[in-house]
Amino acid sequence: MSERSPEPAAFECRPACGACCVAPSIAPTFPALPEGKPPGVPCPHLTRDFRCTLWGRPERPSFCGSLKPDPEMCGDSREYALSWLSDLEEKTRP
Numbered sequence: 001m002s003e004r005s006p007e008p009a010a011f012e013c014r015p016a017c018g019a020c021c022v023a024p025s026i027a028p029t030f031p032a033l034p035e036g037k038p039p040g041v042p043c044p045h046l047t048r049d050f051r052c053t054l055w056g057r058p059e060r061p062s063f064c065g066s067l068k069p070d071p072e073m074c075g076d077s078r079e080y081a082l083s084w085l086s087d088l089e090e091k092t093r094p
């Protein structure tokens with residue numbers, strides 16, 4: 001009988017980070033972001049304590065749902081994540 005190794009725990013979003021609501025650009029999305037969001041600018045739906053006011057609502061851009069917490073992206077600090085996401089933004093700019 002073989003033993004299965006336990007599934008690795010899912011990586012969770014860090015409280016009070018919000019880096020992925022600041023660093024990336026977001027294409028125009030109606031009705032939430034009709035003009036899109038430039039890189040490096042906090043999303044207008046991000047609260048001062050880094051929560052999303054559209055969380056769980058259909059207006060939340062699909063981009064946001066597609067960005068999953070990941071150790072490589074999130075690292076161990078907000079500063080790391082901002083830097084990593086800014087680098088990605090730079091590399092993927094059209």
Ligand code: SF4
Binds near residue numbers: 014017018069074081
């Ligand atoms: S960068 Fe990662 S830890 Fe920070 S808000 Fe986004 S998903 Fe959460």
Ligand code: SF4
Binds near residue numbers: 020021032054064
């Ligand atoms: S809509 Fe919410 S999840 Fe998406 S960037 Fe804005 S604050 Fe972040």
